[in-house]
Amino acid sequence: xxxxxxxxxxxxxxxxxxxxxxxxxxxxxxxxxxxxxxxxxxxxxxxxxxxxxxxxxxxxxxxxxxxxxxxxxxxxxxxxxxxxxxxxxxxxxxxxxxxxxxxxxxxxxxxxxxxxxxxxxxxxxxxxxxxxxxxxxxxxxxxxxxxxxxxxxxxxxxxxxxxxxxxxxxxxxxxxxxxxxxxxxxxxxxxxxxxxxxxxxxxxxxxxxxxxxxxxxxxxxxxxxxxxxxxxxxxxxxxxxxxxxxxxxxxxxxxxxxxxxxxxxxxxxxxxxxxxxxxxxxxxxxxxxxxxxxxxxxxxxxxxxxxxxxxxxxxxxxxxxxxxxxxxxxxxxxxxxxxxxxxxxxxxxxxxxxxxxxxxxxxxxxxxxxxxxxxxxxxxxxxxxxxxxxxxxxxxxxxxxxxxxxx
Numbered sequence: 001x002x003x004x005x006x007x008x009x010x011x012x013x014x015x016x017x018x019x020x021x022x023x024x025x026x027x028x029x030x031x032x033x034x035x036x037x038x039x040x041x042x043x044x045x046x047x048x049x050x051x052x053x054x055x056x057x058x059x060x061x062x063x064x065x066x067x068x069x070x071x072x073x074x075x076x077x078x079x080x081x082x083x084x085x086x087x088x089x090x091x092x093x094x095x096x097x098x099x100x101x102x103x104x105x106x107x108x109x110x111x112x113x114x115x116x117x118x119x120x121x122x123x124x125x126x127x128x129x130x131x132x133x134x135x136x137x138x139x140x141x142x143x144x145x146x147x148x149x150x151x152x153x154x155x156x157x158x159x160x161x162x163x164x165x166x167x168x169x170x171x172x173x174x175x176x177x178x179x180x181x182x183x184x185x186x187x188x189x190x191x192x193x194x195x196x197x198x199x200x201x202x203x204x205x206x207x208x209x210x211x212x213x214x215x216x217x218x219x220x221x222x223x224x225x226x227x228x229x230x231x232x233x234x235x236x237x238x239x240x241x242x243x244x245x246x247x248x249x250x251x252x253x254x255x256x257x258x259x260x261x262x263x264x265x266x267x268x269x270x271x272x273x274x275x276x277x278x279x280x281x282x283x284x285x286x287x288x289x290x291x292x293x294x295x296x297x298x299x300x301x302x303x304x305x306x307x308x309x310x311x312x313x314x315x316x317x318x319x320x321x322x323x324x325x326x327x328x329x330x331x332x333x334x335x336x337x338x339x340x341x342x343x344x345x346x347x348x349x350x351x352x353x354x355x356x357x358x359x360x361x362x363x364x365x366x367x368x369x370x371x372x373x374x375x376x377x378x379x380x381x382x383x384x385x386x387x388x389x390x391x392x393x394x395x396x397x398x399x400x401x402x403x404x405x406x407x
Contacts, residue, residue, distance in 0.1 A: 011053035012036045019044040027053060029107040039114070061101045064129055066165070068102045070158035077155045080148035087114055105129065118142060133279065133296045134158075140286045150286055157282045164271055164362055171267055171369045178380045182387055187222065189391050194219035197395040208398050215394040252304040259305060263375075267368045272306050273337060274361035281354035291318050306332065323350070336360070 012033065015025040024045065030036035033050060040047050072093060079089035090110035097103045105126060112122035120139040123130040134154060141150025198216045201208055208216070222229070243250045258268045279300040283293035291314055298310035309330040316326035324342035327333045337357045344353030 010036075012050050013053050014040060014045075014047055014050040016040065016045045016047040016049075018046075029104070029111070031111060035111075062099050064099065064102050064105060066158070067162050068097075068099055069129055069134075070155065070162050072097075072102065072106060073151060073155035073158050077148060077151035080151060086119065086147075119147070131299075133283065133300060136288060136292075136296060137283065137286050140288060144287060153282055153286060157278060160278055160358070160362065161275065164274055164365060167362075167365050167369050168267065168271055171264065171372050174373055174376055175380075178376070178383070182384055185384070186387050186391070187226075189388065190215075190219045190222045191226070194391065194395065195223065201398055209394075212394045212397050215391060255304040259303070263372060267365060267372070268303075270361045270364045270368065272301050272303050273334065274358050274365060276301055276306065276310070277337065277354045277358035277361065281351045281358060284354070285351035290323070 010030060010032070012028050012030065013025070014028060014036070015023070018024050028036050028040060030039055033052075036050060037047050040050075075093045075096065076089055079092055080086065084092065087110055090106055090113070094103045094106040094110070097106065109119075109122045109126070112125065113119055118139075120135050120142055123135050123138060137150055137154050137157075138147070141147040144150070194215060198219065201212070201216070244254065259265050261268070276297055279297040280293055283296050284290060288296070294310055294314040294317065298307045298314070301307055301310060309332050312330060313323070313326040316329065317323055322342075322345055324338050324345060327338050327341060340353045340357050341350065344350035347353075
C-alpha cells in the first residue's frame, strides 16, 4: 500500500504569476493536475500553463535509509517548535532534502495531510519507513496536542538508535574488512607467486617438504578450479541471506548465537539493554501505558531472547507485579539496570532512570567498540603474518634444505 501511495505522486512544471503580478515558474508535486492547480491557487499563484515533468529515460532511485528518517524527524520537530504550520513544515523539510526518494515520501505525506488525513494515518501508509513505534509516538503527540514536543522526542530516539547501530557496525566492519583482505592476499599469492616457485622446484628433481607440497597443491587447485571457489562463496552468501529472510528458526538461532560470541556477544548484549531502556523510556514518557510500551519495546530489542523476555515482563506487569521484579525474574538484565528501574518506580521518575540506563550502556558500547578496535590491530597483524609468512616459509623451505645438503 505504501509503495502504491508513493508512486501515485506526479511532478508538474508550471508557469504563472504571483500576487504581485510577477511572472514565475517552478515545480510542484501532487496526485493530479487539478490538485496541483488547487494547491498553487492557495499559494496565490495564478497558473497560466502546467504540464507533467518528463521523466528521465533511466531513473535510479536512491534508497531511503534509517538515518534519512531520523533527519526528517529532527527537521520537522525544529520547524514545528518554531511555530511553522505542519503542512508548511513538510514543504520546507522536503526542499532541504538531498535524497529525491525521501523528498517524494515527505511530499506524499504532505499531500495526505492536506487531503484530510491525520499525520499518523499518513505515516501508517508507509510502514516500510515508519514502524508501529514511530507511529504510536506521533499519534500520542497528536491526541495530546503536543505534536512538536513528541516529534522532538521521536527525533532524539531515532538519532540515538542510529548512533548505536553505527557503533555496532563499526565493531563488525573492521574485522570483516581484514578477513576479506587476508583472503584476497592469500589468493593472489597462490595464483601468481607460488606457481613461479613451483616451476623452479620442478627443476630440482628432489622431493619437496610436505608443507611445500601442500601449498603447491593448493595453488594448482586454485588455478584450475578458482571459479568453483567463487561460486561456492556466492552461493554461501545467498543461502545465508535467504535462510535469514525466510526462516524464523534460523533468525532465532543467530540471535542466540550472537549473545554467546566472545567479545562481540558482550557488545551486542549492552546494545540490546541500551535499546530496551531507550525505547521504554521514550514510549513511557510519551504517555503510553506501561504494558503497551513494553509491547513496543519487545520488537525494538531486535533479538528473540529479549523479545520473549520482554513479553514475559509485560505479562507479569499486567498481573500487578512491579517492573523491577519482572525484569529480575528473566535473569537477563544487569543488576545496575534493575536497581535503577526500582529507584525510578519508587520515586515516580521511571522514564528518567531508564534514560540514564540507556545513556550508560550506549557509552559502554562506545567504549567497548573503541577497545575492540585497539585489540584487533595486533590480532590482524598476527593473522596476516601467519598467512603470508606461512606461504613464504613454504616456498623457501626447499631452498633451505638444498643449502643444508650442499653445506
